[in-house]
Amino acid sequence: MSRSVRLDHGEGGDDGGPLHHAVWRLRSRGCWEDAAALLAPHAADDAAAAVRRAGLLVERCMFTAAGWAEAEDALRAAEALAVDDTLRGAAACERGHLAYAATVLGVRDRADEARSALGRAAALLPPASPGRAVLDFRRGLLAEHLADTPQAVQAAKAAYRRAHAGATAHGDALLCSFTWRHLAGLALRAGELTEARHGFTESLRLREELGFLVGMAPALAALADVQPDPEAGRLRAEAQRLFRLLGGVPTWLAPHLAAA
Numbered sequence: 001m002s003r004s005v006r007l008d009h010g011e012g013g014d015d016g017g018p019l020h021h022a023v024w025r026l027r028s029r030g031c032w033e034d035a036a037a038l039l040a041p042h043a044a045d046d047a048a049a050a051v052r053r054a055g056l057l058v059e060r061c062m063f064t065a066a067g068w069a070e071a072e073d074a075l076r077a078a079e080a081l082a083v084d085d086t087l088r089g090a091a092a093c094e095r096g097h098l099a100y101a102a103t104v105l106g107v108r109d110r111a112d113e114a115r116s117a118l119g120r121a122a123a124l125l126p127p128a129s130p131g132r133a134v135l136d137f138r139r140g141l142l143a144e145h146l147a148d149t150p151q152a153v154q155a156a157k158a159a160y161r162r163a164h165a166g167a168t169a170h171g172d173a174l175l176c177s178f179t180w181r182h183l184a185g186l187a188l189r190a191g192e193l194t195e196a197r198h199g200f201t202e203s204l205r206l207r208e209e210l211g212f213l214v215g216m217a218p219a220l221a222a223l224a225d226v227q228p229d230p231e232a233g234r235l236r237a238e239a240q241r242l243f244r245l246l247g248g249v250p251t252w253l254a255p256h257l258a259a260a
Contacts, residue, residue, distance in 0.1 A: 030214040032060035047081035054078040062101040063250040089124030133166025177206035197226045217242040
């Protein structure tokens with residue numbers, strides 16, 4: 001895959017320079033705190049850097065179920081610096097994701113805050129903004145996991161498809177790996193095994209090509225669920241190896257691997 005694709009979503013405006021690549025290397029290995037520290041000097045007076053830093057710390061919460069106070073502080077700082085609709089919308093999108101993470105991980109019910117923040121982001125982000133694809137994906141997560149009715153599942157599917165189209169148009173390969181995975185998950189729920197296997201395979205392929213190590217174990221485990229043995233066993237063993245290597249991250253994967 002061409003390295004001209006954007007390596008990670010939610011980082012609008014980055015020029016792909018040394019700082020970008022240093023942050024990506026740390027983020028892709030689950031070192032969110034270190035990645036955020038690299039951005040801290042810039043985030044003091046640069047709203048785009050502040051939003052990007054907040055996004056890293058929110059992602060840490062989603063993967064580790066820890067660091068909530070630091071993410072909240074970073075978000076408040078980013079919101080205070082945001083001076084235009086695009087930056088305000090990006091900050092609102094991160095706030096919605098943090099509230100979603102707290103809710104879905106059982107820390108605290110913040111579902112109403114998540115919906116409100118993502119609605120605010122939708123009103124602020126320009127239609128052609130790369131951030132719209134991230135927003136669509138996160139609205140899909142809310143519909144799928146916080147409502148879970150037949151109508152909500154269909155809304156989630158539509159949101160994931162919009163996100164996938166936007167990510168493809170903007171060359172956001174990492175976001176594509178997420179949309180492939182979640183569309184495949186919905187296909188599996190509907191009994192569409194071939195479609196699910198294709199989506200999980202594409203998600204894993206993209207994460208391997210990008211070197212998104214911290215996202216490999218979930219991708220391997222998901223693909224294992226739709227493969228016959230002995231391939232399923234091989235994939236699951238590799239997922240368990242990576243999960244241990246990264247110190248049990250993402251934490252929400254532990255019950256799935258333990259049950260395997």
